[in-house]
Every structure is written in structure tokens, then in C-alpha cells.
Amino acid sequence: MAKQIVEKVKLKYLLGICMPSSKTYASRIQIPVYEYDEYLHMHFKKNNFIYAHDPDRVCKVGDTVLVQNLEEKLTKLITHKVIEVIYPVGDITDPITGKKVAGSVYRDDIAEINKLYGESENAFNYDKAPPKGYLEDKKDFTQKPVYKKYYEDPNDPQPYGV
Amino acid sequence: MNIIRRQFKNLSIISKNLIQNTYCTKYPTLPEKWVMPIKICSVEPQKSGDGGIDYKIAETDYIQHFDKSKELQNCNEILNKLCSVKYNRKKELVHVRRIKALELVQRHKLDRGSMESRIAAATVEIHRLQEHYNICKKDIQSKVFLKELIEKRRKWLKKLRLIDYSRFEFLLEKLNLTYHPPLEQDIRLTVKYSTKKLHEKRCDQIIQQKLDTYKAELQGQQKDFFKEKAEKLAFIRKEEIECGIVPTITELQIKEAEAKAASFV
Structure with a gap:
């Protein structure tokens, strides 16, 4: 008699980018994979999408996130869980110096240049700025997937319909 | 030939019944007639x-x-x-x-x-x-x-x-700007696509309604459940002590159940 061998699921860590998802307790994560084409003898980039369990909605769209596969599937879709947000979008610190960065420039450098020219009163100030994500669902519609409007109802406003 | 035709009729009736039992063939009716949304110029x-x-x-x-x-x-x-x-x-x-x-x-x-x-x-x-x-x-x-x-x-x-x-x-x-990210895939709007989507939305609403009512029903039963739980736990603890066995249930567990029952007024 053949024995039923129960194999243990190997736990793997994956790095991906968070994408907009309509689920309330899960976030959709894009993971790039390089597939080998035997005919052309070349690697081509392909994006795989997975759903990771995220009850507190830690990751925002665009974040670089570390995920791990679950031993048992939570649902048919959800196969992973979010462990840590490694690079939050638009709020990155330089790992070598530990300073905050805006693109390819340090934020302190921008402030110093502004001082030399004479900073204006209305200029953006990082210290006085409200917490990140305060315009969500008001002016910034990036957290949920955008769709084409397929019906019109005056009682039902569709902020994510284009 | 006539015999085969009659057989065919019977077959169709059987298959129809089978499908009705397994799948949802009738969609719920929509409250209003679907109207195509007005097209707005991208420049506006x-x-x-x-x-x-x-x-x-x-x-x-x-x-x-x-x-x-x-x-x-x-x-x-x-x-x-x-x-x-x-x-x-x-x-x-x-x-x-x-x-x-x-x-x-x-x-x-x-x-x-x-x-x-x-x-x-x-x-x-x-x-x-x-x-x-x-x-x-x-x-x-x-x-x-x-x-x-x-x-x-x-x-x-x-x-x-x-x-x-x-x-x-x-x-x-x-x-005073609003920002929408670009569409992932652009679909040509048709009557079939939009009515299907609307029906799906209506189905989801009905499912959510039923779930909410069931949740409320279960929450209503919680008060009696915790009351009964506290009583039974206390009874088991008492029996175990009388029989001379080390009790498996602590007093803290009983108190927690009582406190939960008291929280539902």
C-alpha cells in the first residue's frame, strides 16, 4: 500500500509592488518573473499577481512589500500574507546616510537652496505637512482600481469611475 | 422519426430542470432600465x-x-x-x-x-x-x-x-486637482457588458443584505450563549474538584464569560 505522504509547504519570501485592489482585507501584489524562451534563447519579463492577507491595510499602492506564502490557503484567491513594508512610496530614506530623499536629491539640500534664494511663505514644508494619505478618496483616487463608467445614477456617486 | 422527435422533447425538459436546480438561470430584476452614460470629451x-x-x-x-x-x-x-x-x-x-x-x-x-x-x-x-x-x-x-x-x-x-x-x-x-491613475484595460461599452455588470452588482447587494441579517441574528443569540457557558463552566469545575481531579478550568475563564454576558444589555 502506498503511504500518503504529507509534504510540508516550504515557506518562501517574495518581494513585490502593491497594486490597487478592490478587496477590503487583502492587497494585490505584482511580482516580476523572468521567463526563458527556448526558441529565442532569451529571458522575458512577466508579471505575476498574487493576493496577500493584510487586515490592517498596512501597504499603500506603489509600496515595495515583503510577502510570505501561507501554509494553508485562506480563500481561493488569498495565498500569501504581508510581512513588512520595505520602501513606502514617495517617502524613502537613504539606507547609507539615513537621510530622507526626494527623488535623487536630499530633502535637506532642497531646503538649503531655498534659504539661499529666500524661501517663500507658501512653499511646501515637510514639518507642517498633514499625515500621508489624508486626501484619499477625496482628490487622490489611487488606492482602488479605476473603471470605465457603465451606468449613471444621480443617487450613486462613482468616484472611481472614469 | 416521430419517436425520436418525442424523445428529444423529453430530453430538453429533463435538461432544463437539471440546469434550474444547479445554476442560477434567472438574474434578479433591475430597479430601473439601463441607460448608456453620456460620453464626456477628454478635454473637459x-x-x-x-x-x-x-x-x-x-x-x-x-x-x-x-x-x-x-x-x-x-x-x-x-x-x-x-x-x-x-x-x-x-x-x-x-x-x-x-x-x-x-x-x-x-x-x-x-x-x-x-x-x-x-x-x-x-x-x-x-x-x-x-x-x-x-x-x-x-x-x-x-x-x-x-x-x-x-x-x-x-x-x-x-x-x-x-x-x-x-x-x-x-x-x-x-x-484644486483630482488625480485618477490610467485604466488598466480599456473596454468598449456594450449593452451586454453593462447589464451583466449591473446584475452582478445587484447580486452582491442581495448577498450582503442576507449576510448582514444573519450576523445580526447570531449577535442576538450571544447574550444567552455566554450566560449558559459561564454556568456550565462553573458546574464542570465544581464536579472536577469534588471528584478529586486537578481542575482543567480556571476561575478566570468563568469570569470572562460572565463579563461578556454582562456586556450585552
Whole structure:
């Protein structure tokens, strides 16, 4: 008699980018994979999408996130869980110096240049700025997937319909 | 031949019954008849995301470079009118508007190259072209330029969001803009697609309603359940102590169940 061998699921860590998802307790994560084409003898980039369990909605769209596969599937879709947000979008610190960065420039450098020219009163100030994500669902519609409007109802406003 | 035909009829009835038992063949009826949404031009402010800026420019304000002159202030009314925004071409008004919009977001006085000032200047130009488009809709050359400018600004905003999220939000608030990311896949709207989607939405609503009512029903039973639980736990503990076995249930567990039962009033 053949024995039923129960194999243990190997736990793997994956790095991906968070994408907009309509689920309330899960976030959709894009993971790039390089597939080998035997005919052309070349690697081509392909994006795989997975759903990771995220009850507190830690990751925002665009974040670089570390995920791990679950031993048992939570649902048919959800196969992973979010462990840590490694690079939050638009709020990155330089790992070598530990300073905050805006693109390819340090934020302190921008402030110093502004001082030399004479900073204006209305200029953006990082210290006085409200917490990140305060315009969500008001002016910034990036957290949920955008769709084409397929019906019109005056009682039902569709902020994510284009 | 007739026998085969009769057999076929029976088969169809059996298959229909089978399908009805297993699958949902009838969709729930929609409350209203579906109407195709009105198509909006991509150039118009509803689509481009412009809410409009309050520039606070009066008709008597001077045009660019004239506002600082001291000689004009002592001149007569006619000369003042000639140098005002009202009695000049529209380009002069746009110059003043640009200065006002740049003041909202500029880092310093000479700043024109930063992302904020570039987007602010683009929005002023977009507002002008949208006003022009409302008057003469057949001016295709300016319409094309306007569409390109809107897309360019959207690209800048997308870039700025990745670089600096808080500055991106600051710009949206100051310039009164709304930002939508691009569509993942563009679908041609058809009657079949839209009615199917609406039916799916209606089905989801019905499922959610049923779930909510079931949840409320279960929550109503919680009070009696915890009361019974506390009593039974206490009874088991008492029996175990009387039999001379080490009790498996602690007093804390009983107290927790009692406290939960008391919380439902």
C-alpha cells in the first residue's frame, strides 16, 4: 500500500509592488518573473499577481512589500500574507546616510537652496505637512482600481469611475 | 422519426430542470432600465480633473510689470483703465493669473523649474484653453494642444507621486486637482457588458443584505450563549474538584464569560 505522504509547504519570501485592489482585507501584489524562451534563447519579463492577507491595510499602492506564502490557503484567491513594508512610496530614506530623499536629491539640500534664494511663505514644508494619505478618496483616487463608467445614477456617486 | 422527435422533447425538459436546480438561470430584476452614460470629451474639466482656482483678480488690477510703478498711481482714471486687466487682451490676464498661481506653490521667487511650478503653470494654460474650447469647439489645433498638455501634466503628477507623496498631495489641494491613475484595460461599452455588470452588482447587494441579517441574528443569540457557558463552566469545575481531579478550568475563564454576558444589555 502506498503511504500518503504529507509534504510540508516550504515557506518562501517574495518581494513585490502593491497594486490597487478592490478587496477590503487583502492587497494585490505584482511580482516580476523572468521567463526563458527556448526558441529565442532569451529571458522575458512577466508579471505575476498574487493576493496577500493584510487586515490592517498596512501597504499603500506603489509600496515595495515583503510577502510570505501561507501554509494553508485562506480563500481561493488569498495565498500569501504581508510581512513588512520595505520602501513606502514617495517617502524613502537613504539606507547609507539615513537621510530622507526626494527623488535623487536630499530633502535637506532642497531646503538649503531655498534659504539661499529666500524661501517663500507658501512653499511646501515637510514639518507642517498633514499625515500621508489624508486626501484619499477625496482628490487622490489611487488606492482602488479605476473603471470605465457603465451606468449613471444621480443617487450613486462613482468616484472611481472614469 | 416521430419517436425520436418525442424523445428529444423529453430530453430538453429533463435538461432544463437539471440546469434550474444547479445554476442560477434567472438574474434578479433591475430597479430601473439601463441607460448608456453620456460620453464626456477628454478635454473637459470633468475628465481632466480641474476644479478651478480662485485667482482673486479684480478688473481694476494692473497688468504684469505695471503694478509696481509709482507714476501710474498719481495719473488720471483713463490712463489707469488703459493699464488695467479689463481693457487689455486676454493674454495679459493669463500672465497675471500665472503669477498668482505660482505664488501658491513656488519654493522661492525665481523658481520656475521645480515640479510644483511647472504643474502650476500648466494648469493656468489648461484653464485658458478650456475656456477657449467652450467658445469655439471647431478649433482642433488648440484642442489637440490642450489634450497633450493635460496628459503631460498627468504624467508629471504620476512621477511626483512616486518621488514625493506629501508634495503631490499638497499640490492637489492647492491647485484644486483630482488625480485618477490610467485604466488598466480599456473596454468598449456594450449593452451586454453593462447589464451583466449591473446584475452582478445587484447580486452582491442581495448577498450582503442576507449576510448582514444573519450576523445580526447570531449577535442576538450571544447574550444567552455566554450566560449558559459561564454556568456550565462553573458546574464542570465544581464536579472536577469534588471528584478529586486537578481542575482543567480556571476561575478566570468563568469570569470572562460572565463579563461578556454582562456586556450585552
